[in-house]
Amino acid sequence: xxxxxxxxxxxxxxxxxxxxxxxxxxxxxxxxxxxxxxxxxxxxxxxxxxxxxxxxxxxxxxxxxxxxxxxxxxxxxxxxxxxxxxxxxxxxxxxxxxxxxxxxxxxxxxxxxxxxxxxxxxxxxxxxxxxxxxxxxxxxxxxxxxxxxxxxxxxxxxxxxxxxxxxxxxxxxxxxxx
Amino acid sequence: xxxxxxxxxxxxxxxxxxxxxxxxxxxxxxxxxxxxxxxxxxxxxxxxxxxxxxxxxxxxxxxxxxxxxxxxxxxxxxxxxxxxxxxxxxxxxxxxxxxxxxxxxxxxxxxxxxxxxxxxxxxxxxxxxxxxxxxxxxxxxxxxxxxxxxxxxxxxxxxxxxxxxxxxxxxxxxxxxxxxxxxxxxxxxxxxxxxxxxxxxxxxxxxxxxxxxxxxxxxxxxxxxxxxxxxxxxxxxxxxxxxxxxxxxxxxxxxxxxxxxxxxxxxxxxxxxxxxxxxxxxx
Numbered sequence: 001x002x003x004x005x006x007x008x009x010x011x012x013x014x015x016x017x018x019x020x021x022x023x024x025x026x027x028x029x030x031x032x033x034x035x036x037x038x039x040x041x042x043x044x045x046x047x048x049x050x051x052x053x054x055x056x057x058x059x060x061x062x063x064x065x066x067x068x069x070x071x072x073x074x075x076x077x078x079x080x081x082x083x084x085x086x087x088x089x090x091x092x093x094x095x096x097x098x099x100x101x102x103x104x105x106x107x108x109x110x111x112x113x114x115x116x117x118x119x120x121x122x123x124x125x126x127x128x129x130x131x132x133x134x135x136x137x138x139x140x141x142x143x144x145x146x147x148x149x150x151x152x153x154x155x156x157x158x159x160x161x162x163x164x165x166x167x168x169x170x171x172x173x174x175x176x177x178x
Numbered sequence: 179x180x181x182x183x184x185x186x187x188x189x190x191x192x193x194x195x196x197x198x199x200x201x202x203x204x205x206x207x208x209x210x211x212x213x214x215x216x217x218x219x220x221x222x223x224x225x226x227x228x229x230x231x232x233x234x235x236x237x238x239x240x241x242x243x244x245x246x247x248x249x250x251x252x253x254x255x256x257x258x259x260x261x262x263x264x265x266x267x268x269x270x271x272x273x274x275x276x277x278x279x280x281x282x283x284x285x286x287x288x289x290x291x292x293x294x295x296x297x298x299x300x301x302x303x304x305x306x307x308x309x310x311x312x313x314x315x316x317x318x319x320x321x322x323x324x325x326x327x328x329x330x331x332x333x334x335x336x337x338x339x340x341x342x343x344x345x346x347x348x349x350x351x352x353x354x355x356x357x358x359x360x361x362x363x364x365x366x367x368x369x370x371x372x373x374x375x376x377x378x379x380x381x382x383x384x385x386x387x388x389x390x391x392x393x394x395x396x397x398x399x400x401x402x403x404x405x406x407x408x409x410x411x412x413x414x415x416x417x418x419x420x421x422x423x424x425x426x427x428x429x430x431x432x433x434x435x436x437x438x439x440x441x442x443x444x445x446x447x448x449x450x451x452x453x454x455x456x457x458x459x460x461x
Contacts, residue, residue, distance in 0.1 A: 015229070028448050032311065037311045040309040074227075079205040129206045131361075132359065
């Protein structure tokens, strides 16, 4: 049971990853409109908050890398999108953690920035790989809906992620702080 | 150039970018070329698909109750519409049965076993969707176990919505027909022109993300509302699947061929129940 507790964050991230696809499916009539729409990422909020609240845990980067591989293979069938984006977002969040106050608004700003960066990276990666051929205006048009989605997901899951990451940090049983 | 190689940070960034680009292009090419994913990928995808079904259950209970209210509101309109249709149903059934008999007899006379229009179906449901805005990919709960193969056509509602791009044991990925992926396989389609001749072309997507019937030499003979069907010439899709109806006709940017915008017949915006079409005739 003690070992399982160390993996709670990993399990939560995996469930969040699955939930991304399930919620995207149920909300597809609303969030995907033509060439633009809102991306639905519960996972990215979890990763950003992990980077901000548990920035000294070296195991986290390997966890998000593993989640990235699973996301790439399950949702896309090829590597190089989430495998790169998730660790990059975690690294960026971890890097800014030491400069930012530990308050809700600062964390929300970082989450919005991460959402935008991920959207832009995905657009670029898909364009390079040739799996989409869309004008840049599609990316610009999707910024506001994506931020709206990010805000909703952040408000719903913020307390849960903070509680989980602080109480059960990934592979760090001795370092609990409430 | 010497400075470039001396600056370790720039060099490291350059190498990382090259590695990412290589990984992307190689793995996309691999996905498009191979008929089935590796064993480890299949196992992983099927496991996540099982987790997705478990996660989907409580979410579906919640959304189901919201949908029930909407369904109740729509019931009266649907009832009126169906009453009008039901009067013609008996006559259509009788005619359909007679045509089927005639078709079977003609096939026997010509010693034909299967034609391009013969197919079997596998019904399934969508379990999740790619969460980003850009990729039009669905994950369905049917896979190789049910006889699904790569490139089979997928329908939802009355029309085609996409094709299978990856097959695992108990789940598959469907790329929607609206995908702007240039390397994606396209449906070969046909329609009956006003002069009675067949007009052939392929389905692609315009820059405005509209479905279009392209590579058509004389599309002006197609009237608005003409039905566009698969022609069965494009690999694993059979003949006669409804793709959509003609919306309007324009010329392509080079002025060489007609671009006919299509109103999709399938439920592309929110497919939940799907039908995979298994063509009887081999490729």
